[in-house]
Amino acid sequence: MTENELSYKIIGAAIDVHRNLGPGLLENTYETALAYELKTLGLEAKQQLVLPLKYKEITIENAYKIDLIVENKVIVEVKAVLELHPVIYSQVLTYLKLTDHKLGLLINFNTELIKHGIHRIVNILINE
Structure with a gap:
């Protein structure tokens, strides 16, 4: 499955979670519910993946944590905030670069309409 095909399924699952739970809950609630929905679709969704970082000659263990990686292709960052700060977009892009992934989804569940989040x-x- 391509990244675009996966993103379609992830977005559908996020819409389902938002439809059932609505805004106002903790990020962990949405992340766990989204992981559950993805797994019911038969997709592999790794949660809270802690990764090392190579910096010059050293390796920094536990350097960053990714909310979800779906099928080892799409990174999903889950938020439940009033407003997305611009640095959060940069954070996802950094995760993509560090892991050599092509596509990330930043999903803010604290919106009236999930399509706005x-x-x-x-x-x-990407190095191919």
Whole structure:
């Protein structure tokens, strides 16, 4: 399945979660519910993946934590905030670059309409 096909399924699952839970809950609630929905679709969804970072000659263990990686192709960052700060978009792009992934989804569940909380972030500097 391509990244775009996966993103379609992830967005559908996020819409289902938002329809059932609505806004106002903790991020962990939405992340766990989204992971559950993705797994019921037969997709692999790794949660709270802690990864090391190579910096010059050293390795920094536990350098960053990704909310979800779906099918080892799409990174999903889950938020439940009033407003997305611009640095959060940069955070997702950094995760994409560090893991050499092409596509990330930033999903803010604290919106009246979930479609306003879904943002695609593309790593155009991918090493293929």
